[in-house]
Amino acid sequence: MRTRERRLTYREVGATAHELPDGYHHVQRSRVLGTGGALFERAADELRSWTLHERAGVRVSGGRVEVGDRVRLRIRVGPLPVVAHCEIVYVVDEPRRRGFAYGTLTGHPERGEELFCVEWCADDSVVLTITAFSRPALWWSRLGAVPARSVQRRISDRYLAAL
Template identity: 30%
Template sequence: MLHILRPSAKKMPKLIEEWRSKPLTYTEIGCTRFEQVPPGYNKDKHRILLGKGESTFDKAKCAIQNWKMYDLGWMDVHRPVAPIQEGEVSVTFIKLFGIWFSAIPCRIVYTIDETNNNKSLFGFGFGTVQDHPEIGEEKFLIEWDHNSDSVYYEVCAISRSGHFLTKCGYPVMRCLQKRFFRDTLQSILRNSKVD
C-alpha cells in the first residue's frame, strides 16, 4: 500500500485494525530469534557495544520500549501505545526526496525479556503483514553480558522482496536497509548513554 501522503491520524486506528487481522506474509515465524535463514532470504545482522553495566542496560531497554530505533529523521513509526507485546501492529513511514510516503505494516510476533546467570536480554521481533513491500522478520535486541558487564544492541533482519516495485528497485531497497541499520545503531547508542 503506497501513500504519497501519510494517512491521517483519524484513519490510522482503522488501518491498524485491518493489519492486525491480515496474515503475515511468510511462514517462518520466529526465524530471527534463532537466526535461521530460510532459502531465498537476505540476512542482515548488526551489533554495537553500548557501554557497560546495569544502568546502560536499563537505558537501552527504555530506548527499545519507546521505539527510539526509529528516531532517525528520515523514518517515522506509528507504534502501539500499549507495552511491546505479541500481536501489536506498528506502521513505518519513510521520507524520500522530501516526501513522506508508504505505510509499511508489521506485527510483533515474539518478545524477549529474560535473565539467566550469564545474560539479560530484552527485545522483540516483528514480521511483515500483507501490504508490506518486503517479506520477512526483524529483531531488535538489547543484551547485557554479566561476565564482561558489556551491553550490546543488535538488529537482525531476514528479508526478501515482496512487491514488484521492490523487485524492480532492489538496489535502492538494499541501500535503504543498509542506511536503516547504520542509523538505528547510532540512535540506540545515543539514547542509551549514561550521564
Template identity: 30%
Template sequence: MNRLKQTLDLGPAEVLPMAREAILTWKLQESAGVIARPVRRVQVGQVVNLWLNPTWPLPAPRLRGRELTVPVGSCEVIEVIDAESAAGFVYRTLPGHLESGEQTFLVSVGSDGRLGVSITSESVPGRPLLKAAAPMPLAAQKMMALRYVVGLKRMLQQASVRGTDRQPAAQSAMTPVAEAVAASTRTGTRRSG
C-alpha cells in the same frame, strides 16, 4: 533472501535499563526517523503501522496540520524478549509492507559485561518494483539498520549526559547519526565499535 546483521557496542551494562525502555517503547525507531503508530509498549500480537520521515534528521514537514511521511507498511510483533540481561522484539511484516520478512531488535549484555545492540533481518522485497530495483532495497535496509544502532547509542549517551550534567541537549542530536550514516554509505564500511 536478504540477510542483514548490524551490531554496535553501547557501553557498560549499567545502561541496559535505558536501552530496554528505548527498544520496548519504539523510541529506537523514532531515533532513526521511523514513525510507529500506535505507540505503546511492545507486546506479542501488536500491529504497528510504520512511516519514514523523508527529511530525517529534521522533523517531518507538515502540510495542513498533517505530517508528510512515506508509508512503509504494517508489522506484527511475534516475540518479545524481556530478560535480566536482554531486551528486544521480533516483528513480521504484513502484506503491503515494502519488505516481506522478519526483523529483530535486541540489546543484550555480553560475557565481557558490555551492552550491545543487534539488528537482524531476513527479507525479500515486498513489491515487484522493489524486486526489479535490486540491490537498492538491501542498501536501504543496511542504511536503516545503521541508523537504528547509532541512534540508540546517541540516545543513551544523551541520557547519560543529561543525567550527570543536568543540561538539556542544546542542538539536534540526530546530526552525528546522520553524519555516521552518510560516512558509512560513502565508504561502504560498517561501524561496529
C-alpha cells in the same frame, strides 16, 4: 486495507531467534553501546518504547511491544514516503537480554522479519544487535531490490546509532 485485515507475509515466523531461512537477504549487525546495568536498562526501555525507531527517523503509529500488536512504520526514502505494516511476533524478556521481533504484513514492501535486541554481556558491555531476513514483496520493491538493500543498510546504520 485496515491493519487488522492484514496477514503475515512469510512462513518462517520466529526464525530471527534461531537460524535465518534460505531464500532471503540476511542482515546481522551489532554495536557496543557502552557498559553497565544502568545503560542496559535504559537501552531496553528505549527499545521497547519505540525510541530507537523514532530517533532513526522512522515514525511509529499504534501498537505496543507485545506479541500480536501491530504497528505502522513510516519512513522517507528520498522524496517518497514508505509505509510498512508489521506485527510483533515475539518478545525477548530475559534478565540480560531484551528486545522484540516484528514480521511484515500484507502491503509491506518487503517480506520477512527483523529482531532488535539489547544484551548485557558477561564482560559488562551492552550490545545492540539487529537481525533480519527479507526479500521484496511488491512489484515496485522487486524492481528496486538492489537500491532497497542500500536503503536497508542505511536504516540499520541509523538504528545502531540511535541508542
